Amino acid sequence: MQAWKEYQEKNKERFLEEMLDLLRIPSISAKSEHKNDMRRCAEQVRQNLLDAGADKAVVMETAGHPVVYGEKIIDPSKPTVLVYGHYDVQPADPLELWHSGPFEPVIKDGKVYARGSADDKGQFYMHVKAMETMIKTASLPTNIKFLIEGEEEVGSPNLAAFIAAQKELLKADVILISDSAMISMENPSLDIGVRGLSYIEVEVTGANRDLHSGVYGGAVANPITILAKMIASCHDENNHITIPGFYDDVVEATPEERELMAKAPYDEEEYKKDLGVKELWGEKGYTTNERTGIRPTLEVNGIWGGYMGEGAKTVLPSKATAKISARLVPNQSSAKITQILLDHFRKIAPPSVSVNAFEHHGGEAYMTPIESKAYQSAAKAIKETFGKEPVPVRGGGSIPICAILEKELGVKIVFMGFGLDSDNLHSPNEKFNLENYYKGIETIPYFHKFFAES
Amino acid sequence: MQAWKEYQEKNKERFLEEMLDLLRIPSISAKSEHKNDMRRCAEQVRQNLLDAGADKAVVMETAGHPVVYGEKIIDPSKPTVLVYGHYDVQPADPLELWHSGPFEPVIKDGKVYARGSADDKGQFYMHVKAMETMIKTASLPTNIKFLIEGEEEVGSPNLAAFIAAQKELLKADVILISDSAMISMENPSLDIGVRGLSYIEVEVTGANRDLHSGVYGGAVANPITILAKMIASCHDENNHITIPGFYDDVVEATPEERELMAKAPYDEEEYKKDLGVKELWGEKGYTTNERTGIRPTLEVNGIWGGYMGEGAKTVLPSKATAKISARLVPNQSSAKITQILLDHFRKIAPPSVSVNAFEHHGGEAYMTPIESKAYQSAAKAIKETFGKEPVPVRGGGSIPICAILEKELGVKIVFMGFGLDSDNLHSPNEKFNLENYYKGIETIPYFHKFFAES
Numbered sequence: 021m022q023a024w025k026e027y028q029e030k031n032k033e034r035f036l037e038e039m040l041d042l043l044r045i046p047s048i049s050a051k052s053e054h055k056n057d058m059r060r061c062a063e064q065v066r067q068n069l070l071d072a073g074a075d076k077a078v079v080m081e082t083a084g085h086p087v088v089y090g091e092k093i094i095d096p097s098k099p100t101v102l103v104y105g106h107y108d109v110q111p112a113d114p115l116e117l118w119h120s121g122p123f124e125p126v127i128k129d130g131k132v133y134a135r136g137s138a139d140d141k142g143q144f145y146m147h148v149k150a151m152e153t154m155i156k157t158a159s160l161p162t163n164i165k166f167l168i169e170g171e172e173e174v175g176s177p178n179l180a181a182f183i184a185a186q187k188e189l190l191k192a193d194v195i196l197i198s199d200s201a202m203i204s205m206e207n208p209s210l211d212i213g214v215r216g217l218s219y220i221e222v223e224v225t226g227a228n229r230d231l232h233s234g235v236y237g238g239a240v241a242n243p244i245t246i247l248a249k250m251i252a253s254c255h256d257e258n259n260h261i262t263i264p265g266f267y268d269d270v271v272e273a274t275p276e277e278r279e280l281m282a283k284a285p286y287d288e289e290e291y292k293k294d295l296g297v298k299e300l301w302g303e304k305g306y307t308t309n310e311r312t313g314i315r316p317t318l319e320v321n322g323i324w325g326g327y328m329g330e331g332a333k334t335v336l337p338s339k340a341t342a343k344i345s346a347r348l349v350p351n352q353s354s355a356k357i358t359q360i361l362l363d364h365f366r367k368i369a370p371p372s373v374s375v376n377a378f379e380h381h382g383g384e385a386y387m388t389p390i391e392s393k394a395y396q397s398a399a400k401a402i403k404e405t406f407g408k409e410p411v412p413v414r415g416g417g418s419i420p421i422c423a424i425l426e427k428e429l430g431v432k433i434v435f436m437g438f439g440l441d442s443d444n445l446h447s448p449n450e451k452f453n454l455e456n457y458y459k460g461i462e463t464i465p466y467f468h469k470f471f472a473e474s
Numbered sequence: 475m476q477a478w479k480e481y482q483e484k485n486k487e488r489f490l491e492e493m494l495d496l497l498r499i500p501s502i503s504a505k506s507e508h509k510n511d512m513r514r515c516a517e518q519v520r521q522n523l524l525d526a527g528a529d530k531a532v533v534m535e536t537a538g539h540p541v542v543y544g545e546k547i548i549d550p551s552k553p554t555v556l557v558y559g560h561y562d563v564q565p566a567d568p569l570e571l572w573h574s575g576p577f578e579p580v581i582k583d584g585k586v587y588a589r590g591s592a593d594d595k596g597q598f599y600m601h602v603k604a605m606e607t608m609i610k611t612a613s614l615p616t617n618i619k620f621l622i623e624g625e626e627e628v629g630s631p632n633l634a635a636f637i638a639a640q641k642e643l644l645k646a647d648v649i650l651i652s653d654s655a656m657i658s659m660e661n662p663s664l665d666i667g668v669r670g671l672s673y674i675e676v677e678v679t680g681a682n683r684d685l686h687s688g689v690y691g692g693a694v695a696n697p698i699t700i701l702a703k704m705i706a707s708c709h710d711e712n713n714h715i716t717i718p719g720f721y722d723d724v725v726e727a728t729p730e731e732r733e734l735m736a737k738a739p740y741d742e743e744e745y746k747k748d749l750g751v752k753e754l755w756g757e758k759g760y761t762t763n764e765r766t767g768i769r770p771t772l773e774v775n776g777i778w779g780g781y782m783g784e785g786a787k788t789v790l791p792s793k794a795t796a797k798i799s800a801r802l803v804p805n806q807s808s809a810k811i812t813q814i815l816l817d818h819f820r821k822i823a824p825p826s827v828s829v830n831a832f833e834h835h836g837g838e839a840y841m842t843p844i845e846s847k848a849y850q851s852a853a854k855a856i857k858e859t860f861g862k863e864p865v866p867v868r869g870g871g872s873i874p875i876c877a878i879l880e881k882e883l884g885v886k887i888v889f890m891g892f893g894l895d896s897d898n899l900h901s902p903n904e905k906f907n908l909e910n911y912y913k914g915i916e917t918i919p920y921f922h923k924f925f926a927e928s
Contacts (some may be wrong), residue, residue, distance in 0.1 A: 051784055415688070
């Protein structure tokens with residue numbers, strides 16, 4: 021539509037400035053010291069929605085960080101698109117690896133560098149500006165609802181209750197989420213699934229106090245050594261996970277599915293070069309795309325214990341702790357795997373230490389059927405603006421609320437991510453390419469158009 | 475000697491106050507931010523020596539933290555005792571576990587709580603006050619020299635060069651060190667050896683940046699997992715160290731030695747209770763005293779990598795690091811074992827990661843012959859004040875400079891520690907019992923007396 025294009029071209033600068041303003045708020049949901057920033061961010065999103073033409077936008081309370089809800093209802097008989105996104109971001113640590121402040125967005129080589137630029141502020145904001153485009157050009161073909169939460173990065177602990185209580189308010193015909201990536205601008209893709217998650221913490225305690233490693237070393241269990249042995253035992257020599265029951269509910273992909281996946285563009289040398297590694301690592305018998313898409317994985321996300329400062333300290337520490345998470349595939353239950361993990365780490369600890377293991381959060385895997393009206397509308401929209409049919413891919417990340425959204429609202433979810441895998445999500449120097457931001461704003465209205473027509 | 479006892483009783487309060495003043499200086503040699511505190515502490519020790527009656531006391535430069543030298547020469551034809559000690563202390567981390575400030579000494583239940591109280595400020599200060607006692611009661615039977623260094627806790631990197639350059643100044647007939655512990659006040663003991671040390675750091679790098687554990691997890695090596703596997707592989711199921719060559723130069727203790735060691739008072743239930751553990755851990759086939767005395771050990775002193783903050787972060791980190799040290803027994807070479815450790819960790823790393831391994835510091839083990847004049851004088855002194863023959867024991871800790879002192883000065887070292895294993899050396903809430911402090915000041919003059927007479 022020429023009118024969309026013209027409106028977007030004219031307001032390009034402002035679309036960017038508004039996104040940058042949102043990135044300036046350190047809305048880190050995991051850290052309690054940012055509680056006020058979270059609320060400030062929610063208020064700003066509410067205002068953004070009103071400015072973009074929403075009839076209504078409200079900050080709604082939960083037991084944790086608030087949810088922002090907004091809507092533009094043009095005609096209750098028309099289809100309704102519910103946009104889900106999140107205004108919270110990952111912690112910015114380790115700060116010393118950022119080239120510029122995580123909350124002082126910098127534009128360099130056509131990329132916005134800031135925490136949350138791609139995950140997810142920049143991406144959900146494309147929908148706000150797409151709505152504005154359609155409203156201001158009097159061409160909005162659907163009703164739009166926005167559900168922008170503040171706890172995605174901590175596992176959405178309060179969103180399920182919110183959704184259950186607000187089924188009527190959130191009623192829609194499709195749920196649209198931009199919180200993932202595509203292969204590249206030359207090879208647009210659409211995620212047809214996300215993995216589930218089980219995230220736990222394991223604390224191993226040896227002696228009741230830190231000890232002198234000379235006086236006690238060799239006679240008392242070192243919790244770091246014990247924790248290392250526990251972690252080491254979780255993968256065998258083929259990098260297959262050894263925890264009993266872990267793979268029980270995994271449905272193996274069919275040879276046809278795997279054949280289809282193998283067709284997705286992938287250059288191993290390029291992949292290794294980008295990561296700076298000489299050799300890849302992973303479960304024997306599976307390709308990189310399969311390892312990150314259709315196979316469950318187990319990663320240690322953090323570990324600490326003993327002396328971590330400058331120089332040397334000859335201490336035999338009292339405690340060692342690890343944060344450990346598993347990515348799950350469809351048919352694995354997050355609650356079940358979490359229990360398996362907790363039980364396993366408690367069980368394999370020798371009697372010379374004690375273990376305190378607890379859950380952080382979890383969520384189920386989710387799959388979108390390719391044949392659905394929603395997926396087909398997204399594919400058509402991509403083809404319209406990219407000039408190319410999108411490749412369907414299985415995403416490696418997790419959006420735990422997906423399974424709950426579908427269960428409670430009874431409609432399908434379509435993932436329309438405009439980020440790139442190289443956006444440094446959850447890492448220092450997170451970025452979002454301006455080209456992708458604008459392409460997203462350009463593409464989204466076509467989704468509404470095709471979905472309304474279908 | 476009645477005169478000593480009377481003088482000490484009269485000056486008891488001041489002896490304590492002066493020690494507390496020394497404990498108030500955060501002389502942490504490992505941390506560059508404490509450089510000025512180190513110099514301030516050295517100056518204070520110099521003044522303490524002059525106040526106690528030394529003829530001469532000077533702060534002498536090294537390439538690192540300065541050395542304090544002091545002397546009282548009564549007659550060059552009399553025997554000379556060189557007292558070695560250190561005014562630097564271990565880092566105080568983890569700070570949150572201290573019940574009171576590590577550099578704000580508190581006296582509770584007859585114990586001084588402060589970093590450095592037992593290791594080694596409180597202990598070397600006993601010698602300063604013992605010298606004062608003998609000078610003020612006109613009964614000093616020997617010449618005394620003091621060598622109080624500021625880099626013991628970081629492996630004395632500059633002391634060897636200092637000693638080599640100052641052989642004439644440091645010339646003595648025996649070296650006396652109070653930087654270790656005794657079994658208990660009821661079971662006084664004298665260390666007849668210290669273990670050697672090899673301390674390294676191993677940094678494992680996977681990808682060139684932190685990654686999203688969903689997008690890349692399962693396809694790229696996780697440096698925490700790899701480091702855990704490397705650490706786990708270093709001990710077998712009998713807690714025997716598996717690193718090739720590690721035990722090559724270990725001389726097994728004779729059955730007679732082991733029989734003698736077994737006679738030292740040791741209550742396993744009490745030991746476990748004090749540490750708060752249900753079961754001990756150690757090399758199969760050896761007792762606790764053997765594990766900490768005559769066997770080399772390998773401990774992880776610290777580990778860190780990935781997200782260590784509040785809540786959860788689904789990161790696949792770029793780096794994981796561990797501080798690892800070995801305690802060595804006589805005949806093992808610290809330089810050789812350090813090289814074995816560095817080579818081993820570089821070698822066992824898979825090609826999916828890179829390893830940067832480097833040495834922190836090291837030192838050789840040391841043994842004092844029981845039949846030496848020096849040991850016998852110490853044993854007699856203990857018997858005089860404790861009313862009981864001391865038990866000879868092998869200490870688990872390391873004083874790397876011992877082997878160098880003996881080599882350069884050509885005389886034997888005698889260890890006369892008045893601390894206890896439960897003093898929380900290198901741990902939060904380090905303490906030194908007042909009873910032990912005063913008993914040390916009471917005992918030391920007898921060593922000088924018996925050594926002069928022998």
